[in-house]
Amino acid sequence: LRGPAPDPAGREGAPVGGGGPHVVVVGAGSTGAAIAHDLALRGFAVTVVERGEVGSGTTGRNHGLLHSGARYAVTDPVAARECIEENLILRKIMPEGLELNGGYFIALTPEDMDFRQTFLEGCEAAGIPTRELTKEQLLRMEPRLSPKILGGVMVPDGVFEPYRFCLSFLASAQARGARVLTYHEVEGVLVEGGRTRGVQVRDRIRGRELTITADAVVNAAGPWAAKVAATAGCRVPLILAPGVMIAVGVRYSHRVVNRLAPPGDGDIIVPQRFTSMIGTTSWTVQDADLIPIPPDHVERMMDAGEAFFPGFRRQPKRGVFAVARPLVGPEEDQAEGEGFERAVTRDFACKHHEAEGAAGLFSVTGGKTTTSRLMAEAVVDQVGRWLGFERPCQTRTEVLLPPRRFFTERVVS
Numbered sequence: 082l083r084g085p086a087p088d089p090a091g092r093e094g095a096p097v098g099g100g101g102p103h104v105v106v107v108g109a110g111s112t113g114a115a116i117a118h119d120l121a122l123r124g125f126a127v128t129v130v131e132r133g134e135v136g137s138g139t140t141g142r143n144h145g146l147l148h149s150g151a152r153y154a155v156t157d158p159v160a161a162r163e164c165i166e167e168n169l170i171l172r173k174i175m176p177e178g179l180e181l182n183g184g185y186f187i188a189l190t191p192e193d194m195d196f197r198q199t200f201l202e203g204c205e206a207a208g209i210p211t212r213e214l215t216k217e218q219l220l221r222m223e224p225r226l227s228p229k230i231l232g233g234v235m236v237p238d239g240v241f242e243p244y245r246f247c248l249s250f251l252a253s254a255q256a257r258g259a260r261v262l263t264y265h266e267v268e269g270v271l272v273e274g275g276r277t278r279g280v281q282v283r284d285r286i287r288g289r290e291l292t293i294t295a296d297a298v299v300n301a302a303g304p305w306a307a308k309v310a311a312t313a314g315c316r317v318p319l320i321l322a323p324g325v326m327i328a329v330g331v332r333y334s335h336r337v338v339n340r341l342a343p344p345g346d347g348d349i350i351v352p353q354r355f356t357s358m359i360g361t362t363s364w365t366v367q368d369a370d371l372i373p374i375p376p377d378h379v380e381r382m383m384d385a386g387e388a389f390f391p392g393f394r395r396q397p398k399r400g401v402f403a404v405a406r407p408l409v410g411p412e413e414d415q416a417e418g419e420g421f422e423r424a425v426t427r428d429f430a431c432k433h434h435e436a437e438g439a440a441g442l443f444s445v446t447g448g449k450t451t452t453s454r455l456m457a458e459a460v461v462d463q464v465g466r467w468l469g470f471e472r473p474c475q476t477r478t479e480v481l482l483p484p485r486r487f488f489t490e491r492v493v494s
Contacts, residue, residue, distance in 0.1 A: 094269060101125045102468045103295035105280050107267050107309055111243070112141035113301035113478070114250035115457035120299075123461065123472035124480060127259035128293055129251070130282050132266035135487075136247040139303045139449055142404035144326065144351040144358055145246075146337060147171065147239030147283040148451040151186060151211070154203030156343060160427040160449070161207040167452045170477055174454075175241075177483045178249050182202050184218065184238025184337030188231040189388055193341045200234065200341060211236055223334045225390050238337040240351060246450065248484035255490040261472060265291070269296055269302070270313035270442055277313065277434075277441030297464050298442040304369035304405040315434040317444045318410035321369055323403045325359030325378040329386070329396035331355045333359055338389055346378075347385025356399055359386045361409050369405040409447035431460045433467065441467070444466055 101124040106113050109131035118125045129138075161373045172181060197213075204211045212235040219233050220226055236465030251261055262282075269281040271292070279294040293433035299315070302309045307317040315413045332352045362378040379401055386393035409430045429448030434440070445460045458474045465471040482490070 101470050101472075103128070103294070104464060105130060105293055105295040105298045107280065108301040108303060108305075109135045109247060109251065109261060109263065110301070110303055111136070111247055111250075111453040112140075112303070112445060112448065112456050113299075114247040114254070115453040116299055116301055116445070116460060117254040117261070118250040118481070119454075119457040119461045119474060119476050121254040121257035121259045122135070123465065123470075123473050125470070127254060127462075128295070128353055129254070129259065129261045130265040130267055130280065130293070131261070131263045132285065135251060135261070135265055136244045138305070139404045139407065140243045141249060141448060142326070143240050143243060144349065144360055145243050145353055146349070146351050146451070147181075147241050149236040149238045150185060150207055150209050151184075151200070151204055151234075151236040151238070152344060152349070154207050154209060155199055157427055157453065158203065158207055160452075161203070161209065163208045163452045163455055164449060165207060165237075167455050168239070170454060171451070172239075173338065174476070174478070174480050175246070175249055176480065178241055178481070179244050180240040182238075182240060182336045184236050184339060185223070185233045186236060186339045186341040187216070187219065187226070187233040188341045188450050189227070189229065189387070191231070194231050196342055197232070197234065203235075204236070209236060220376050222405060222463050223336070225333050225336070226338075226480055227389060227391055233341060233344050235336075238339075240337065240353060240385070241450070242353070243450065245484035248487040250453075250480040251283075252482040252484060252486040252490050253479070255487065266301075268312070270300075270309065270439065272313050272439045272442070275438045275440055277439050296468060297441040297443065299460055299464065300442065301460075303446075304407040306407060306444050310434065310442070312435065313437075313439040313442055315437040315439050315442060315444075317432065317446060319446055320408040320410040321405040322363055322408050323366055323372045323405045324363045325374055325382060325401065325403045326358055326360035327379065327382045327386075327401050328353070328356045328358045328399040329393065330356055330399045331396050333390045333393070349388055355385075357390075357393075359383075359393075366405060372403050372405060374401060374403050397465055407446050408469050429456045429459070431456070431461055431463055459468065
């Protein structure tokens with residue numbers, strides 16, 4: 082047993098480990114897990130609260146793509162540079178969690194081939210390595226591709242398993258005394274006199290209410306970040322943009338397959354173990370907990386898969402799923418046209434809610450799972466400066482523990 086047990090009043094103190102201030106992290110997806118690791122590594126005491134299981138929100142329902150940044154090289158160069166830089170860092174610090182198989186951007190039409198030069202220039206500007214491939218080369222390496230393809234480009238994409246991705250960060254945090262409380266839902270951020278004092282949570286397993294006091298709270302709840310911040314009277318501008326993804330029970334390719342075109346529907350197929358996952362569509366919703374899947378989106382994805390791999394449409398579906406991407410929204414409400422979310426940056430934002438009367442509450446939104454380490458570095462820098470507990474970030478070089486260590490290092494409450 083590590084970390085204090087709750088007292089009869091239902092209050093919990095800071096966990097053992099880290100002589101610094103106590104920070105509560107809301108959310109155990111990739112961003113929250115990376116934040117917990119960074120905080121613990123800098124000497125903070127850390128408690129992570131997650132309303133479900135680790136990675137059960139947006140992180141657990143994504144492709145599992147280790148982005149090279151090439152998808153955004155033309156349309157979002159800032160995000161592209163972040164992705165390739167983090168891609169290279171993750172290769173070093175997560176040796177047991179990645180399949181470094183690479184990826185292709187493949188031309189299916191003459192218009193795709195016309196886009197190739199623009200794509201190559203964007204990749205070069207972002208520092209993304211590329212290699213042009215002929216149709217014949219691609220078909221030798223990936224014989225199940227459609228014989229109608231015209232050519233393509235190889236990039237350093239990769240694949241991760243989202244659950245294990247989170248576990249590696251959390252295991253490393255727990256080894257330094259952090260405590261992870263799954264199935265603990267935040268019902269309110271506690272603010273007194275303009276200062277954040279902790280969180281009120283409900284243990285969904287035992288049915289008890291707990292008050293966890295803290296020196297600061299980091300809101301990394303993804304598409305639920307606005308709801309968490311609202312309990313403190315604060316605003317987080319978010320665009321909730323779900324997309325439909327489909328898994329079929331055949332691994333069609335060795336590497337990730339992308340469409341050589343600007344971002345659009347059904348433009349990527351990611352091999353995960355013995356499956357292939359195609360995605361994704363895009364639209365907006367108001368509630369991340371209520372996302373009906375449009376049947377026409379499913380058909381659209383199956384058609385897109387068929388264009389890459391003949392016979393794809395005939396494969397039994399292993400899963401059809403959707404989750405809201407928490408994209409950075411405008412500070413002021415404004416009307417947007419249909420499909421506008423495709424053009425929204427995949428960069429991220431860190432916000433301190435001090436001006437809203439909740440000093441010590443920090444929200445981080447946007448980004449990609451690939452950039453979660455970078456997002457953590459940015460928000461922990463902010464927290465450290467505000468608390469006067471500044472320590473250098475070490476996560477660029479600190480090798481993470483294997484995901485299985487999460488269970489042996491786990492703090493029991």
